[in-house]
Amino acid sequence: RKEVEQDPGPFNVPEGATVAFNCTYSNSASQSFFWYRQDCRKEPKLLMSVYSSGNEDGRFTAQLNRASQYISLLIRDSKLSDSATYLCVVNILKSTGNQFYFGTGTSLTVIP
Amino acid sequence: DAMVIQNPRYQVTQFGKPVTLSCSQTLNHNVMYWYQQKSSQAPKLLFHYYDKDFNNEADTPDNFQSRRPNTSFCFLDIRSPGLGDAAMYLCATSRGLAGSDTQYFGPGTRLTVL
8 A cells, every 4th residue: 555645636626726635654754754746857845744733824725634644735726836746745853763654746836 | 154065066977987975064064865866766865874874775886985084975885886876966965963853965967878
């Protein structure tokens, strides 16, 4: 079983739409959770951390449900510039340092 | 103010010709990671260093080696690149002190094998 599972996508949505991505993780010892954004042929960049209480950053809202081991990302009022791959990442601190587990990513294309 | 720097950004090598990719960081982080990422796939962890301690992933081929001579630098050596090793190689760091630590990526080195 994969450590992190994500919606396969791709998502093609019109400008202004609201889109939601989901992610589940298998290890209950996971300690922190992130959404990264990756543009084509670029490195992943941290979009936001995800907290149990839920957190919002402008048009982006992230939610964590520890009981269900589920993470979500909501993008409101989609812009063309939101087109990218969104990676769900889970962190477990081990004696060998932080171990980060990646989902396969969800591709988003925002259409004019 | 680049924090994780990778050189070169693009590397072309011939089949079987050894190649070394370089990563440096200004964050003074304890942990440095090397990932391989192929098109439309998630980054795949090859190995990481916690300080001087090397941690290899079980499925990383022996063809891939790494060195970390000091806190700031880490190298990825591919001893005999094959066509299947063409990929983006990403270096990343984290503090390694808390479960809430985030990970910072370099811009990557895109490797082409001819």
